[in-house]
Amino acid sequence: MALFRTILLRLLTTTITLFGVAVIVFVVIRVVPGNPIAMMLPPGATDADIARLQALYGLDKSIPQQFVIWLTGVMHGDFGTSISLRQPVLDLVLGRLPATLELSIFALVIAVVIGGFMALTGTRLRGTRVEAGIDVANGMALSVPDFLWGLILILLFGVLVPIFHISGRISPSIDFPFMTNFYVFESVARGRFDIWADLLAHMFMPALALAIPLAAIIGQLLKQSLKETMHLDYVTLSRTKGYGENHVIVKEALPNAVLPTLTLIGVQFTFLIGGTVIIERLFSYEGLGNMAIDAVVNRDLPLIQGIVILFALIFTVVNLVVDMTYAALNPRLRHA
Amino acid sequence: MTGFLSIRNLSVVLAGTPHRLLRSVSLDLPAGEVHGLVGESGAGKSMIGKAILGILPRAIEIAEGEILLDGQDLLQLPPAERRRLVGKTAALIPQDPLTALNPSRRIGPQITDRLVDILGWKRAQAEARAVELLAEVHIPDAPRVMRSYPHELSGGMRQRILIASAFAAEPKLIVADEPTTALDVTVQKQILRLIAEMQSRHGTAILFVTHDLGVVSKVCRSLSVLYGGKVVEETEVRAFFRGPKHAYSAALLAATPKYTDPDTSLTPVPAEVIAAVQAEVEAADGEWRHVR
Amino acid sequence: MLDGRSAIKRRAGLRLWLSGGWLLLIVLAAILAPWISPQDPLAQDLFAARTPPFWEAGSEPGFWLGADSLGRDVLTRILYGARIALIVAFVAGTLTCAVGAALGLIAGYFRGWADRIVSRLVDIWMAFPPVLFAILLIAVLGTGLTSIIIAIVVIDWTRFCRVVRAEAMNQGQMDYVASAQVAGMSRLRTMWAEILPNVLPTIVALLSLEMGIAVIVEAILSFVNLSISTDSPTWGGMIAEGRTSIHQAWWVLVFPLLTLFLTVLSFSQFGEGLKDRFDPVLR
Numbered sequence: 001m002a003l004f005r006t007i008l009l010r011l012l013t014t015t016i017t018l019f020g021v022a023v024i025v026f027v028v029i030r031v032v033p034g035n036p037i038a039m040m041l042p043p044g045a046t047d048a049d050i051a052r053l054q055a056l057y058g059l060d061k062s063i064p065q066q067f068v069i070w071l072t073g074v075m076h077g078d079f080g081t082s083i084s085l086r087q088p089v090l091d092l093v094l095g096r097l098p099a100t101l102e103l104s105i106f107a108l109v110i111a112v113v114i115g116g117f118m119a120l121t122g123t124r125l126r127g128t129r130v131e132a133g134i135d136v137a138n139g140m141a142l143s144v145p146d147f148l149w150g151l152i153l154i155l156l157f158g159v160l161v162p163i164f165h166i167s168g169r170i171s172p173s174i175d176f177p178f179m180t181n182f183y184v185f186e187s188v189a190r191g192r193f194d195i196w197a198d199l200l201a202h203m204f205m206p207a208l209a210l211a212i213p214l215a216a217i218i219g220q221l222l223k224q225s226l227k228e229t230m231h232l233d234y235v236t237l238s239r240t241k242g243y244g245e246n247h248v249i250v251k252e253a254l255p256n257a258v259l260p261t262l263t264l265i266g267v268q269f270t271f272l273i274g275g276t277v278i279i280e281r282l283f284s285y286e287g288l289g290n291m292a293i294d295a296v297v298n299r300d301l302p303l304i305q306g307i308v309i310l311f312a313l314i315f316t317v318v319n320l321v322v323d324m325t326y327a328a329l330n331p332r333l334r335h336a
Numbered sequence: 337m338t339g340f341l342s343i344r345n346l347s348v349v350l351a352g353t354p355h356r357l358l359r360s361v362s363l364d365l366p367a368g369e370v371h372g373l374v375g376e377s378g379a380g381k382s383m384i385g386k387a388i389l390g391i392l393p394r395a396i397e398i399a400e401g402e403i404l405l406d407g408q409d410l411l412q413l414p415p416a417e418r419r420r421l422v423g424k425t426a427a428l429i430p431q432d433p434l435t436a437l438n439p440s441r442r443i444g445p446q447i448t449d450r451l452v453d454i455l456g457w458k459r460a461q462a463e464a465r466a467v468e469l470l471a472e473v474h475i476p477d478a479p480r481v482m483r484s485y486p487h488e489l490s491g492g493m494r495q496r497i498l499i500a501s502a503f504a505a506e507p508k509l510i511v512a513d514e515p516t517t518a519l520d521v522t523v524q525k526q527i528l529r530l531i532a533e534m535q536s537r538h539g540t541a542i543l544f545v546t547h548d549l550g551v552v553s554k555v556c557r558s559l560s561v562l563y564g565g566k567v568v569e570e571t572e573v574r575a576f577f578r579g580p581k582h583a584y585s586a587a588l589l590a591a592t593p594k595y596t597d598p599d600t601s602l603t604p605v606p607a608e609v610i611a612a613v614q615a616e617v618e619a620a621d622g623e624w625r626h627v628r
Numbered sequence: 629m630l631d632g633r634s635a636i637k638r639r640a641g642l643r644l645w646l647s648g649g650w651l652l653l654i655v656l657a658a659i660l661a662p663w664i665s666p667q668d669p670l671a672q673d674l675f676a677a678r679t680p681p682f683w684e685a686g687s688e689p690g691f692w693l694g695a696d697s698l699g700r701d702v703l704t705r706i707l708y709g710a711r712i713a714l715i716v717a718f719v720a721g722t723l724t725c726a727v728g729a730a731l732g733l734i735a736g737y738f739r740g741w742a743d744r745i746v747s748r749l750v751d752i753w754m755a756f757p758p759v760l761f762a763i764l765l766i767a768v769l770g771t772g773l774t775s776i777i778i779a780i781v782v783i784d785w786t787r788f789c790r791v792v793r794a795e796a797m798n799q800g801q802m803d804y805v806a807s808a809q810v811a812g813m814s815r816l817r818t819m820w821a822e823i824l825p826n827v828l829p830t831i832v833a834l835l836s837l838e839m840g841i842a843v844i845v846e847a848i849l850s851f852v853n854l855s856i857s858t859d860s861p862t863w864g865g866m867i868a869e870g871r872t873s874i875h876q877a878w879w880v881l882v883f884p885l886l887t888l889f890l891t892v893l894s895f896s897q898f899g900e901g902l903k904d905r906f907d908p909v910l911r
Contacts, residue, residue: 013751020752028768127394143837143896144889145844147851151867151885159874233436237498240389242423242454244416255440274757278848282871292760293852296767304764312755329440 010323014316021312022074022305026067029301057083057302070305079309080302084295089306093288097310098181099169100280100287104273106184106203107210111272112265114211115218122219123226123249134219141216146275150209150282157205165202167284174198206283210272217268218261225257232256259329266322270315341365341388341509341541346401348383348392348565357396358383359566359617367508370535370542372552372573374588375562381545383565385511388543390415390422406508423454427502429512429531433494433519437486444482447501455505469500472537473530492523496530503534510535510542516551528554549592553577561585564617584613644901647894654891658710665704666690669861673699678877694879696869702883705861709884712862713891715773716846720780721839727781728788729831735789736796737819746789753786762845766854773856776849780842788834795827829906836899840892847888863888 054060057080058069073080079089122134141149158166165171170183176195180186184203187196229235230253238252277289284290288307295303341364348358358380365371373381386392388403390410403410406425410418430436437446447469448462457465463482470478473496486494495515502510512531516524532555535542544556552559552573559576561569561584569582580586587605657664667690676699679688687694693702735746762779769775799805800823808818843863850856850864851871863884870881 016748017751017755020748021755024752024756025764028764031768139897139900140893143840143893145841145892147844147848148885148889148892151871151881152889154871154874155878155881155885159878233430233432234438236391237428237430237436238438238449239391239419240422240426240428241450242420244419247453252438252441256438270754274759277757277759277763278851281852289757289760292757293763296760296763297852299767308756308760308764311757311760315755 010320014320017316018309018312022071022309023067025305025308026070027063029304030063030066057081059301074309079306082295082300082303084298084300084303089302092291092303093306093310095181096286096288096291098183099285100273100276100289102182102184102199103203103207103276103280103285103287104210104269106200107207107272108214108265108269110207111211111214111218114215115222118215118219119222119226120249120254122223123230123253124245126227126230134223138216138220141212142220144213146209146213146272147278147282149212150206150279153205153209154282164205166205169199169202169286170195171198171202202285206276206279206285209282210275210279214265214268214272218265221264222257222261225260226253229253229257255329259326262326262329263322266319269322270318273311273314273318340367340406341543342402342404343384343388344402344404346384346387346403347399348380348387348396349399351395351397356399356621357565358387359564360401360620361562361565361567363560363567363570365509365541365543368539368541369558370532370544370556372556372559373543373545373562374547374549374552374559376547376588379562380565381547381562382513385428385513385543385545388422388509389426389428389511390418391428420454423450424505425507426509426511427505427507429499429502429510429515431514431517433491433498436498437494439486441485442482443484443486443489443497447482447497447504450501450505465504466500469504470497472503472534473497473500475500491519492527495519495523495527499527499530499534503538503540506538506540508541510540511545512542513545514547517546517548531555549589561588563613566617568613568616582613583609641901641905643897644905647897647901650890650894651898654710654887655714657707658714661704661707661711665701665707666692667701667704669700669704669708670859671700675699678873678880680877681879681883693883694877696866696880697873697877700861702866702879705866706863706884706887708861709863709866709887712773712856712860713843713846713888716776716780717839717842717895720777720842720845721835723777723781724784724838724842725788725831725835728785729792729827731785732789732792733796733819733823733827736793737800737823738815739797739800743793746793750786750789753783756783758783759848762849763852763854766849771854771856776846776856779849780845783845784838784841787838788831791830791834792827795830796823799823799826829903832906833899833903836902837896840895843888843895844892 051060058066061069070080077090079093081087082089082092085092118134118138122131125131153164154166157164174195176187176192178186184196184199187193187199226249230249232253235248235252238248243251276287277292279285280287280289281293288310292304292307292311294300295307343361343363346358346361347356349356361380361384363371363384373384375381383392383396387398388405388410392398398411401411405421408421410421413421437443444463444466447466448457448459451457451462451465452459466482467478470481475481475493475496481489481493481497489497499515515531516527519527528551531542534540535555542555544552546552556573558570558572560567561580561582563584569576569580569585571581576585577589580589584605587603587609590603591605661669673695676688676691676695677697679691679695679699680686681694681702682692684694691701691703693706695701696705731746735743761783765779765782766775769778796819805818805822808822809815813821846856846862847864847867850862851868853868856862856865866884867881867888870877870884874881
């Protein structure tokens with residue numbers, strides 16, 4: 001029953017947050033000086049033409065009126081029509097979402113692998129130069145944001161040692177009739193591992209750029225909690241049973257040390273997803289973020305709105321999933 | 337007489353310094369005997385148990401000495417071999433039952449893991465053994481308890497489980513590190529009785545670390561009194577309570593409340609006795625540093 | 629082992645010197661740019677277009693770090709770019725800190741409805757992808773230095789707010805705060821005299837970090853062509869340009885990128901170093 005109440009409360013705050021986001025975007029983009037309609041029409045269009053199109057997009061009404069119309073549409077699953085691309089916003093956004101999700105998840109996997117490896121190695125070799133080296137590397141990785149790591153990766157592995165793709169989502173030569181936009185999952189499901197490898201090779205650089213700061217955070221926090229856990233009595237008791245250092249770290253300490261890191265990953269993963277906006281631009285990756293920047297540049301109000309709301313929705317869902325995983329992994333919470 | 341646990345000249349230092357935390361400790365423990373290690377906090381009594389089990393903190397290292405367990409010098413063995421030997425022949429009953437069980441693992445595997453992983457038993461066999469052991473420590477409904485997580489059980493219950501777990505592999509030596517200190521007074525007596533009961537049933541030798549001479553009088557046959565990391569007196573329990581030989585031991589005994597007569601006023605250990613014993617344990621330090 | 633504290637202090641000391649030294653160099657570059665620059669930052673010289681740096685074959689005297697595709701000197705533009713970078717760093721960083729820390733302090737110490745409003749706002753802000761938010765704001769405000777500074781403040785105040793709020797909450801529960809209240813100190817005075825000094829090391833570290841972030845935000849906005857006008861050289865603008873000609877003239881990207889990298893790294897390390905130095909527990 002308590003769980004039910006928590007979920008209900010959570011849904012309520014989520015709704016308020018999303019509503020707040022919608023209001024802010026709506027107001028902010030409607031005070032944009034440029035007239036998106038005038039930009040759409042060929043030069044020499046009359047004022048009457050502009051007025052007619054404005055009426056078509058509902059831009060002639062007051063901002064509160066527009067908001068109510070928009071909100072009513074959203075309730076019915078209608079996010080309006082993109083001004084620059086002239087397609088329903090929902091279709092456009094859902095078409096690009098899989099690319100961004102795949103990139104983010106791949107980046108998360110990389111971050112967890114690197115961060116976990118750093119933390120475990122640092123704990124195993126605590127007090128040695130290796131641990132000090134890991135600390136320095138983590139500190140550096142943390143201080144520099146994904147945008148700069150992206151540029152550095154482009155320079156190192158795109159130009160100096162050109163071994164990875166630094167542009168696009170898939171090689172143009174590949175002509176494969178995808179049925180969904182989840183290319184990575186679909187290529188595996190349909191057994192085309194050559195295409196799958198090509199996709200991962202394209203994703204690797206942008207995903208790594210996104211992953212580096214998160215890997216450092218995971219590495220730092222997990223190592224810290226592992227080292228604290230290593231002093232606890234049940235770890236000592238396990239040593240007296242005849243277990244070696246590796247078993248003690250992985251089997252006894254890790255399950256308990258991982259919980260604080262997990263909560264942190266939740267917040268940090270939303271930052272990572274936010275980072276896709278500029279990283280996709282940097283690596284010409286055809287995702288949601290890249291589309292968002294185009295939408296702003298083109299003053300495409302309905303599209304901007306749709307994308308921002310979608311991002312906000314993703315963030316809140318991620319936080320919800322993390323909280324639920326936390327509860328599932330922590331026996332004390334599960335039985336409370 | 338040389339027991340199956342024999343400690344010779346064990347000195348332990350703070351890593352990188354000549355500062356000794358154990359000063360040439362020697363100790364013999366015959367099979368099946370319960371031996372008390374007594375002293376004030378900081379006397380080094382738990383350090384001996386930790387040195388045997390190989391769980392000294394990283395900042396503390398063994399400077400010299402031998403720890404013979406079953407005829408083998410633990411300090412000469414490679415770390416992995418030493419760990420296995422200790423895991424098979426010795427066990428620990430820890431001080432605080434609330435922190436000594438892994439909160440994210442179920443009770444069952446925490447009892448059986450050593451049997452399966454270190455001694456190579458079959459899982460079913462190990463589980464049957466765990467049920468048996470839980471019955472021995474008077475825990476009813478063993479299957480349910482084995483499925484529980486530590487936080488679902490009381491402190492006394494968890495200490496029973498830790499005792500069961502310590503006896504699981506039929507070790508020859510158990511180090512009981514202040515096993516009743518963290519418990520309620522009412523539970524303390526039950527646990528003490530339980531340890532004594534298990535000990536006589538299994539015939540295990542126990543090194544009983546405690547600051548409480550009252551506990552020693554109940555469960556131990558012999559004892560060592562420590563001060564400043566040195567054994568100042570080693571004797572039979574009966575002889576000790578009749579009349580300790582060392583002035584510090586005598587003062588310590590006088591400072592202990594009597595169960596029979598709790599109203600007698602207590603005399604703290606006099607300052608001159610402390611000064612004398614301090615001088616005594618430090619006597620060899622200069623020479624020891626010089627040799628190193 | 630025993631010397632854990634002094635080892636931390638020594639490392640913090642080295643960190644402070646290295647990062648502080650680099651930042652000082654950048655400050656000097658910004659101040660002295662008109663006098664020490666070998667060229668005019670805006671002068672185009674198509675004959676010198678894509679001249680490589682001095683140690684490569686085909687280099688030209690006066691173009692130490694080479695020239696971009698319009699023949700402008702890379703070193704000169706880096707020196708002048710330090711001006712915009714530092715203005716953005718100091719002004720945006722300080723303002724962001726002031727707004728965020730003030731709201732965080734009020735929310736964390738006074739609790740109640742103030743906290744509820746601030747927390748809800750933070751929640752809403754956290755649901756925006758920051759880069760997209762920044763780009764959106766610049767689109768609304770128009771390009772230019774002031775817009776960039778406003779955008780950074782609007783986006784990043786939550787960073788200070790969240791941390792300071794949590795710290796102020798912790799400190800607010802300490803006994804010394806209660807005793808100050810018992811002694812008759814007003815709530816506002818307690819916040820100022822008792823809470824703030826204890827939160828200060830954290831704020832200082834965050835402020836330094838934020839300055840680095842501000843420089844990056846400027847670079848990102850330049851990268852999507854939404855920064856300052858093309859007349860003033862900025863590191864971000866140079867990087868954006870270098871990215872397009874990366875295969876023909878790597879130096880146009882590498883040198884501004886390296887400068888930006890070291891500056892951002894130094895800001896954050898400087899902040900961490902200061903925090904360790906002033907942390908009463910370590911000192």
